[in-house]
Amino acid sequence: MERLQKVIAYAGVASRRKAEQLILEGKVKVNGKVVKELGTKVSNSDSIEVNGIKLEKEDKVYFLLYKPRGIISAVTDDKGRKTVTDIFKKHVHQRIFPVGRLDYDTSGLLLLTNDGEFAYQMTHPKFKIDKTYIARVKGIPTIEGLKKLQRGIKLEDGKTAPAKVSMTSFDEKAQKAICEITIHEGRNRQVRRMFEAIGTPVVKLKRERFAFLDLAGLMPGEYRELTKHEVKLLRVLSDTGKIE
Incomplete structure (x- = not known):
């Protein structure tokens, strides 16, 4: 079970704060009923609508980006600056978001996905990645x-x-x-x-x-999709702290 605003944010529809605002304004439905409680939790089987549009379940995707300096680690930017997701727009149709963040003036390895559970496992300090x-x-x-x-x-x-x-x-x-x-x-x-x-x-x-991932073969602004094996190993690391 996940908080409703978190699920909406992970779907790439809006930021967490904007998702909370949409809930309070009565613009979100769960299983056909308007929900205005921010503490509401939903499961994968629940049907969610935002502004009358149903959230579609997408295939999970996982990317490794060599983030250049001068780009925002976000889905959107209210100042109109270029974001990491702009790099993917022409070729990736899923609504991906950055796993954690790198500062505007920091470059290097950044993961992006549409898998909220995976993102949580990669970023929460308790998993020690x-x-x-x-x-x-x-x-x-x-x-x-x-x-x-x-x-x-x-x-x-x-x-x-x-x-x-x-x-x-x-x-x-x-x-x-x-x-x-x-x-x-x-x-x-x-x-x-x-x-x-x-x-x-x-x-x-x-x-x-x-973790074990590096930037080999990539130039700033380039990305590649993680292999299924790499995703599996990252999950193992978050569960046990080591790869057997």
């Missing part, structure tokens, strides 16, 4: 600073989970460094805020890996 980033930072992190990130560091929205962090190179003259960091959380601008907290702000950020 690793995401690895390459961060170019201003300044050279100290050993103690890196250890703070490894242990978990206090941010304004709470302490982060322990991270895997290493400095892969540095330029003492230019006062720049490149670090690799792996986390399983997905707070807003988390990696950037973590490095800011140790005094080395991020200049450029790229997500290199998502």
